[in-house]
Amino acid sequence: MTIRAIEKVSVGQNGLGAFILQCKKMDIHYCDYSGSSRGMNAFIKSQLSNFAKAHPQIEFAVSPRPRKHPVLIGHYINGRTKSICVKNMDSLQVLKKAQLLRDASGEKNKRVNKPVTSISESVRGVWSPYHGNGMVV
Amino acid sequence: MKRIRIDRLLPSQLLATCPARSATACSNRISQAVRVSKLPAPTLQRLSQTQIRCQSTEALSPDAIYEEGESSEIPLETPPDEGPDYSKMPLPSPHPDRARLSAKLSALHARLSLPSKLSVEVLARTLVDSSADAHPRFNNATLAYSGAALLQYHASEWLITRYPRLPMSILFAAMKAYAGVPALYQVAHAWGVECAAAPGEEVDPGLLQYAHDRATVSMGKWGYVRSESKELQRYKWRRGTSSRVLYDDAFGEMVPGQKKVEHDALDVSGGRNTKDLLEDDIKHTAYANFVRALIGAVWLHSGRDAAKAFVKAHILSRQLNLSSLFEFKIPTRELARLCARENFEAPVARLLSETGRLSRTPVFVVGIYSGRDKLGEGFGPSLDSARISAAINALKAWYLYSPGDVNLPSDMLSEDAAPWKPVYVDIGEVIS
Numbered sequence: 001m002t003i004r005a006i007e008k009v010s011v012g013q014n015g016l017g018a019f020i021l022q023c024k025k026m027d028i029h030y031c032d033y034s035g036s037s038r039g040m041n042a043f044i045k046s047q048l049s050n051f052a053k054a055h056p057q058i059e060f061a062v063s064p065r066p067r068k069h070p071v072l073i074g075h076y077i078n079g080r081t082k083s084i085c086v087k088n089m090d091s092l093q094v095l096k097k098a099q100l101l102r103d104a105s106g107e108k109n110k111r112v113n114k115p116v117t118s119i120s121e122s123v124r125g126v127w128s129p130y131h132g133n134g135m136v137v
Numbered sequence: 138m139k140r141i142r143i144d145r146l147l148p149s150q151l152l153a154t155c156p157a158r159s160a161t162a163c164s165n166r167i168s169q170a171v172r173v174s175k176l177p178a179p180t181l182q183r184l185s186q187t188q189i190r191c192q193s194t195e196a197l198s199p200d201a202i203y204e205e206g207e208s209s210e211i212p213l214e215t216p217p218d219e220g221p222d223y224s225k226m227p228l229p230s231p232h233p234d235r236a237r238l239s240a241k242l243s244a245l246h247a248r249l250s251l252p253s254k255l256s257v258e259v260l261a262r263t264l265v266d267s268s269a270d271a272h273p274r275f276n277n278a279t280l281a282y283s284g285a286a287l288l289q290y291h292a293s294e295w296l297i298t299r300y301p302r303l304p305m306s307i308l309f310a311a312m313k314a315y316a317g318v319p320a321l322y323q324v325a326h327a328w329g330v331e332c333a334a335a336p337g338e339e340v341d342p343g344l345l346q347y348a349h350d351r352a353t354v355s356m357g358k359w360g361y362v363r364s365e366s367k368e369l370q371r372y373k374w375r376r377g378t379s380s381r382v383l384y385d386d387a388f389g390e391m392v393p394g395q396k397k398v399e400h401d402a403l404d405v406s407g408g409r410n411t412k413d414l415l416e417d418d419i420k421h422t423a424y425a426n427f428v429r430a431l432i433g434a435v436w437l438h439s440g441r442d443a444a445k446a447f448v449k450a451h452i453l454s455r456q457l458n459l460s461s462l463f464e465f466k467i468p469t470r471e472l473a474r475l476c477a478r479e480n481f482e483a484p485v486a487r488l489l490s491e492t493g494r495l496s497r498t499p500v501f502v503v504g505i506y507s508g509r510d511k512l513g514e515g516f517g518p519s520l521d522s523a524r525i526s527a528a529i530n531a532l533k534a535w536y537l538y539s540p541g542d543v544n545l546p547s548d549m550l551s552e553d554a555a556p557w558k559p560v561y562v563d564i565g566e567v568i569s
Contacts, residue, residue: 002471002568004464005310009319010455012327017454020248024329056247059240077329119456130490130502130516 076106241343269336284433
């Protein structure tokens with residue numbers, strides 16, 4: 001046997017094949033009494049049911065948190081969480097924040113300064129000084 | 138009070154009991170796990186619970202196939218008079234009726250966009266590992282068995298038709314990279330499946346349930362138990378490629394023998410041996426069995442095409458650089474043998490370009506030619522390493538030939554399939 005195999009594991013690329021929404025759970029905390037969660041309470045009453053119906057892949061947990069500011073917490077597949085305090089926001093702003101949590105990947109925010117990120121190697125290849133005819137100076 | 142006897146079930150009920158395979162260890166293990174008399178004491182108590190649940194009709198899962206009339210004909214085995222009050226004992230896994238109430242479970246169902254024919258109760262059953270619930274009607278062992286068969290079939294046909302010249306050892310490694318336990322563990326993790334701390338009745342049905350301290354039944358092992366498996370493990374005998382094709386599982390790994398496990402369980406004394414005895418990784422195996430069981434459930438409830446699409450979307454769409462799997466020992470000799478076999482002219486290495494021969498960092502570019510055709514090209518800091526890397530590149534170019542997208546054998550199973558065009562599969566590796 002001159003050929004031996006090296007064990008590797010294939011790498012999953014989300015969206016290539018199946019797409020899995022990365023936000024798996026959203027905790028929604030509100031307070032019945034304080035004014036800072038007025039918008040959150042309106043969001044829960046009017047918009048949350050439609051939002052939850054549109055996203056069956058997210059598990060929603062609504063629970064009161066008395067004498068605290070309202071919070072949205074997103075739990076992600078990579079194990080991280082993202083929490084947003086939505087105090088004094090109106091219900092539309094809270095909806096915007098919920099959509100932000102839904103669309104997030106759970107990764108830390110990082111600067112993207114390359115137009116393309118890929119794990120497959122370049123089709124064109126790397127420039128080599130040893131190939132081609134060269135240029136006469 | 139009555140009790141189902143596994144041995145007397147009809148063949149149509151086999152899916153719900155245990156896979157119809159007598160040659161391997163796994164089916165033996167299942168049927169043995171169900172039989173009480175052969176089990177050690179701690180499992181005995183657990184099994185009596187599961188049997189009791191089988192006795193109560195309310196705990197039957199909706200997909201259990203057997204009917205009340207048939208089971209009433211089966212005679213009683215043990216008088217249930219003495220013993221503890223089983224109705225008060227907790228179930229080993231959550232009640233199937235609780236599946237509808239679990240938010241986690243329906244979220245997982247929607248996240249994977251599973252077909253509506255696959256109910257959440259079945260999804261809940263795929264999440265129960267055989268180490269959590271030993272009863273085959275309530276755990277995922279049977280589904281995992283059929284799912285593993287489907288997954289390995291689709292993965293191997295896809296690999297072979299796409300890369301018809303892959304050597305057998307590379308094919309095994311590629312199969313493992315796509316459909317092996319580590320890959321399936323990553324797949325289940327990417328689906329957002331979490332595991333429960335310990336299995337039990339009170340656990341949310343949307344969590345994966347397995348027991349850390351009990352070994353799972355190694356499901357999805359297709360292959361024969363070798364008679365010399367004990368010596369192979371103990372003395373590290375060599376296994377040839379042909380015998381790995383014939384006897385071993387889809388990844389070229391030996392199916393551990395039942396006898397070996399029992400034997401070692403008796404004479405284990407040192408800490409070194411106990412490591413071999415345990416299941417490699419209970420957690421990873423449980424996650425992998427869940428993925429296999431889900432594939433089996435998709436196949437069972439929504440058919441062949443849906444299962445194939447599911448495998449393609451979730452498993453075969455993963456990325457693997459096949460050229461990174463190769464490791465050559467003597468590539469130049471193998472290339473020469475290949476050229477002789479294919480009636481090419483003998484390969485000749487020619488220096489194409491060089492720089493800094495007398496410096497500290499020379500670079501040589503070497504091409505390998507057969508007649509006027511350049512087979513491969515490589516570079517290196519010395520003439521010899523450049524020649525070797527050129528030979529490796531030429532061999533990889535040969536072995537990784539791909540005809541592109543061709544028809545798969547499973548495409549022919551659909552009714553409106555175009556006539557079969559034979560695919561090209563190479564005769565095999567050059568030197569084995």
